[in-house]
Amino acid sequence: GAGVSQSPSNKVTEKGKDVELRCDPISGHTALYWYRQSLGQGLEFLIYFQGNSAPDKSGLPSDRFSAERTGGSVSTLTIQRTQQEDSAVYLCASGAGRSNEQFFGPGTRLTVL
C-alpha cells in the first residue's frame, strides 16, 4: 500500500515569503507528526495530531509556524515570513496512535535564500 507522501520534495523560497508543506499520511492512521531536521542534527518535534483531539503544538518554535489537519487526514504545515534559519528538511510521520511505530515520509527540503 501507499506510504506517507510529502510535497513538494524541494522548496526554495526567498526570505519573508510564506510556504506551505503538505503531508498525506497512511490511510487510517490517526496520529500525525511534523518534525524538523537541520543539517547534522537529530529530529526536532514540531506538532502532533491525534484523531479529533486538540493538537499538541508544544514544539512549534515561533508563532510563524502553524499546522492544520483537515478531515483527520491530510496535513499542511505553514511557515509565515520565512527566515534563513528555517532552512531544513521537514519530515512528516503517521502512526496508528499512542506509542506505536511511526511511518515517515521522504521529507520536504526547504531552502530559504
Next chain:
Amino acid sequence: AQSVTQLDSHVSVSEGTPVLLRCNYSSSYSPSLFWYVQHPNKGLQLLLKYTSAATLVKGINGFEAEFKKSETSFHLTKPSAHMSDAAEYFCVVSDRKTGGSYIPTFGRGTSLIVHP
C-alpha cells in the same frame, strides 16, 4: 519527562566486525523504545521497537537491541557489519505525556561508518 542520549556521534567499524551503537534513556513511565535508520537522502525506517514485551528485541537486517531497565539502556547491536549498514541511526523514547499525548524524543543520531 523523557530524554535520550546517544553516547557516540560517530562509530567506525570494519566490514564483518560487530556493531555496537549505545543509547541511554530516561522516562517517568514505562517507555516504548525504538531504533530508526536513515540512509543518505532517504526517509527514516524503523529497525526495531521495544514495547514492554521481550527485553531482547530482534529487528530487520540482523540488528537487535536489549532493553536493560536497571541500566536505562537500549543499545543496538549487530554481529557482523555490512557496507550497506553505513547510515545514521536514531534512538527514540516515547512515553505518555501529561494530557495523554505520546511525543517521541529522538536522540541526536549516531553515524555508522563501515570500512571495507
